[in-house]
Each structure stands twice: as structure tokens, then as C-alpha cells.
Amino acid sequence: MKLWRTPLDADKVRVPHGVVYIIIERCKGCSFCVEYCPRDVLRISKRFNKKGYHYPEVVAESLCVDCNLCEDICPEFAIYSNPTEESQTAKTKEAV
């Protein structure tokens, strides 16, 4: 995201980061996750699973913000994200 100046609370706002996991054999290659990821983290892979479907692969992991949209939109329950370890630690620190 391009900012024209540094926001005043830049040091306080924490952008979460996530790690994407894929259950390869469940995927049916519908590409909902790829199309609707708000950060364009995914693309359809050239590889395919046992049933012949092309599953998604992560293109830019650092961009994932753990929004869980892929997890909620996937009709096959084949993809999800978890917060990265540092993200999880930062979150816990904040809570305390």
C-alpha cells in the first residue's frame, strides 16, 4: 500500500502476517482463493493433485495478512491461513 507520508501512529499499528496452508488432495482448482485474495498472495500452480486439479501456490508470502478470506471462501475446505509466529507473539503481547 502506497502512503504519501508516514502515518502518525505507524509505530503503534501492527499489520498481521499469515502463513498459508493448502490441503492439496481436497482442492478442485476452482481458483476462488486466487481471485479473491485481497493481497494477491496466491496463483494457480502448474502442478496438480491426484485427481488432476491444479491447486494454488503462494507467490508472495510476506504479503499475507491472515485475513482468512481464502479459508472462508474455499468450497472444498482446502486452504487456510494461520498467523505467523511473530504475529502471534505480538498479538499476545498486546493483549497483555
Add this chain to the structure above:
Amino acid sequence: MSREAVLTGEHFMTGDEAAAEGGLAAGCRFFGGYPITPATEVAERMAERLPEVGGIYIQMEDEMASMNALLGASWGGVKAMTSTSGPGFSLMMENFGLGIMTETPCVVVNVQRGGPSTGLPTLVGQQDMMQAKWGSHGDYGVIALAPNSPQEAFDFTIHAFNFSEQYRLPVFVMMDESVGHMTEKVVIPPADQIKLVSRPITKDKPGKYLPFKPDKNLIPPMIEFGEGYRIHVTGLTHDERGYPDVSPEAHRPLVRRLVEKIEKNADKIYMFDEHTLDDAEVVLISYGITSRIAQQVANECRAEGKKIGHLRLITCWPFPFAKVRELADRVKGFVVPEINMGQMSLEVERAAGRGVPTICVPNGGGEVHDPEEIHQAVREVTR
């Protein structure tokens, strides 16, 4: 003023009312029904009585809804029944099959009337007897009882509930309009003298329980929804977990078990009345209201010196094949009067075999038999 569920004492009531009281005495606390002559009075009685005993009466929008509501209530742990007649019975068949496939206990009272189609709404028939066995698509075993008096309507509805709970299937009470609308003395015993059976409940914990794994009697222990078991129940062919499995390997044992569940336990289910069978040369086989006329004929024949016996079927299904077979070995013939064009007589014929004649005394419906018709048939056998 609220009355008890079991109205102990002597009553003067119709067969329909007695069936309703029998249901209540058996523990029925849900009735999902639809009005149809001549079974409407069962529903009316239930609508009046169920709020008194903390139960629920709901008039569903049609008979298909009624049958399904029974299945739903049963899986909620409540004993459920409905009442109907020929046209409604036909409508219930698909979902009766669902009850068979999902092994759901409940009771359906069919107060038979003259058919086919709209037929004779207010007059007697016994024309759904084969439909009780074969009405739904597919192969399965059924239990059907035929009362011949309001007292029996009371008693047999309790038996029907007990059978349905024990064997986990919808059970039929095949009344007929004559019995349904007849008013006679009904003695209701004290509640503690009424023997009730409840469905076998599993002892397994959630996670270990297999909803359709049968015990040694071919009956799987049941559970009700909402107890943490998270089971899946489907009308599709299923495996022991209840999950759909449409392979022949899963289907054939399941269908065989649904048939054998009744067949192999039939000896514990058969109920019949025997009159003077020991030296009988001709045996009348009848059920329901016709049995009263048949008994009169038997008595008259005996008074004339004829060696007549009378086997009254209480459980018409499962049909007591072996009993009839055994009688066939020593009698000259069978006479089967029924208010239809020959339905149970086909079973008698099948059991009796070629060597022993089975004379059916058909009756299209509308009235009970003239005893003379049955006498005529008896003479034909003894000629």
C-alpha cells in the same frame, strides 16, 4: 380439568377413541395427523388429550408431512403415532419406507375403508392388507396387527408401540371402519399393569457408537438427537456408521437385515387366537371385524356337528407361515373371508400349498360378510 394419561377404569368408547387412549397409555406424547374418515376421531381424541398429559398434537398439512413429523419426533426421543385410512396410507408409503430404512420407532393406525381411490369413506373395508406389507418400494419386513374390537384397539396399539420400540420400525395397526366406529366396553387397566417396552439405547460413548451396527437380534441400539453423539442418519443405503455407501457390498447385507430383523424374530412377534383347531377338518382364517362373523359361523358349524376350527390372525404381518403349513398337513381346506377381493388368502394359499384348497370369500367392501356366504364356502370344502 386435566386427566391422567392412563384412564384406568371401564369405558364405553369407539375403536378410534380406544386406539388414541392405547397410544397415550403406551407413552405416546406426539401425534402428527391429518383428518381422514374414518380415522379422524383418533386425531380429535389426541388433540383433546395430549395437552392434558404434556404432549403435543399438531395437524400437519398432509399425510406425508404427518409421517415425517413422526420420524422427527421419534428421533427427538418421543413416542409418536398417527392415524389414517386408505388414501392417506398410500401417501405415507414413501416416508414409511424412510422410517424402515432409518429404523425409526412409531405407530401408524390405518382405519381401513372401502377402496380403491376415494371409494367408501364411511364404510368398512380390509383392502390395505397387502399394501401394509408391500406398500413402500423396496424389500423390508413389517409388523401389522388387526384388532376386532375397541378393547383390542386399545390393547393392540400398546402392543404396536412395544413392537415398534423393540424392533425399531414403524408398526401398523390395521383397524377397519367397523371396529373404528363401533362403541363397546373398553377396560383400561392401572398404569403399573401395562407392560411397556422402550427402544434399546446404546451404552457406547460418542465416538465409539455405530448407529447401525446390529446386536445379536439384528437390531441396532438407538440414540436420540442432541445427546452429543453427532450421528448421521440417511435414507440412502448406509454403512454401520450411518454414512451413505451405495456399493452392493453395503446394500445387500442392509436389505437382508431389514427383512430378517422381522423374519428371524417372528416367533417372538406372532400373535393369533385359536379356536377348536385340534380336531378341525376345515379351518377358517380371518382377522379384524370379519373374525367376529367367522367365529359365529364356526360356532354354528360346530353346533351342526361339523369339525370347524378358527384361526384368528392378530399379527397379520409377519404372516404365520409355519402355523398354516402345519395345519395344512391335517385339514381338508381353509376358508378365508375378508373384506377385499382376496389378499391374506393369497398368503394362506401359499402356505397351504397345492394339495389343500384355500377358498377365499371375497367382499368388495361396504358391509361385513353375510354369515351364509362363509357357510357356503365351508360346504364347498367339505363336499
Add this chain to the structure above:
Amino acid sequence: MSTTVVNEKERVREALHHPKDTMLRDERLPHIWCPTCGIGTAVACFVEALRESGIPEEKVVVISGIGCTGRVAGYLRLDSYHTTHGRALPFATGLCLAKPELKVVVFSGDGDIVAIGGNHLINSARRNMNITVICVNNFIYGMTGGQLAPTTPPTAKTTTSPYGNTETPFNVPHLVASCGATYVARWTVLHIRRLKKAMTEALKKKGFSFIEVIAPCSTLYARKNRLGTGFDLMKFYHDNSEIRHGADTCDVQIGFQDKIIVGKFVDIEKPTFLERYKEIKVGGGK
């Protein structure tokens, strides 16, 4: 829920379990629905909605009928019952009356609920039974190969309307609202957050709550009418939907590839069938 990272190939972290698996019969996954079918997403929304509603999972029973959406009951790890065609609602009626502490949900398709189950739909709504109905509307009979449904828009092609549908479909929210449902909403399956919120509200709502979920049927409806892939169709539904909360349900009829009005249309309070039944004073009549 445990995840097992089996191997970390370049660009793909493979796992074996999904966070939603605790509420799914994951041993039966992958499910039978086609790629880009909307039903899976509707189920995903339902799982989240149920979690958010706070209703104990042991007390939830899901009932479905016959059809593609009818298979939902088999994939949810809850007490579930797969009835005959159209009869989910009467079964739900019997169950919710026998055991009122249960949360009874009917999750079925448009053909099952509105066609063969139509009589049960209008009567259950009329009685205000305490049931939540999620009706996935893909405008077609999917499981049997793509026949006409009473929700199929005019002119659409199906196997039993090969020259185009000459019938007018039901306006389902209007039908249900007119019968007295206490909660009526419609969302497309791509409105995942709003759909989840609507499902949460419907689950917590007392009385007859009804959500119509517009979903694409990729293999049949989309193909027969040359509407692209299921993804294209889902996107179309979403992009052509207009959110109008509180809209008069008379105005929410769906035409062929036309605007779809979505939103929460009805949200009222009314006593349920059971509440009124329990008020019966015995001995007052006759």
C-alpha cells in the same frame, strides 16, 4: 484441530486438516460437489456462523432433503438427518416439538424446499415453527442432471425446458415472508461475511427464519445457458446484486441474468407455534 505439515515444497505448505474440520465429517472429504459449486462455500459460512452464534454444537441438528444441497447433512459433524425429497421441514417440525432445547436447522436446495416441499414450507412458516431454513438456490435441479425448478428464471434453458423456460419462478423471499416467517434474508454465496452474519442472526432468531443463498451451478445451469464457469456465474451474481435491507419482498423477484436484490428483508418478533401451544388451558372447552 491439529495440522500436520507433511512436506514443505517450494511455495506450498501442505496440511492434512482444516480449521473447520472439527465440524465436518472430514473423513468423507473431498465432497461430491462440483468444482466452483457454491454449496461448499455456503457450508463454510454456516460452520463459522454456528461457531459465532455460541449455540452448543451438541444441541444442533441439521436436516436436509434430496439433491445436491441435500448432501450437506452428510458432511457436517453434527446430529443430522437426510430425509426423503421435500420432507426436511416436517421432520424438523416433529423434532423441534419433541425436543425444544434443540436448534433445528434445515439446509436444503430450492427444488427440495420450494417444489416438492412447498406445502411444508408455507405451512411451517405459517405456524412459525422454531426452525432455521437455509435454502441454497441454484435455479435448477442439480443432482438429477439439470432439470427445470420452480425457481428457474424465465427463458433459462434446462434439460426439461430445452427451448427456454416458459414459466414464472417463485419469488421465494416474498413467498416465505407472506406466510409469516420472522426472518427473511437473501445473499449470494460470494457475500461470505454478510451471509455468515445473516446465518448467525437466523440461528439465534426465535421462530421461522429463512435465508435464500444464491449459488452458481457450474456443471448444469452455467453450461446449459452458456454463462461461463461457476466462478464467472458466482461473480456475476455478486456483481449484479444490490443490497437493500428492508426491501419490500414484492420487489425482489429474480429474472434471467438480471439484478438480484439481496439483504435482510424481514426481521420481526412473533410467538412460535410451541409458545402458543403451551398456553392452552385444558378443560376450558367442550
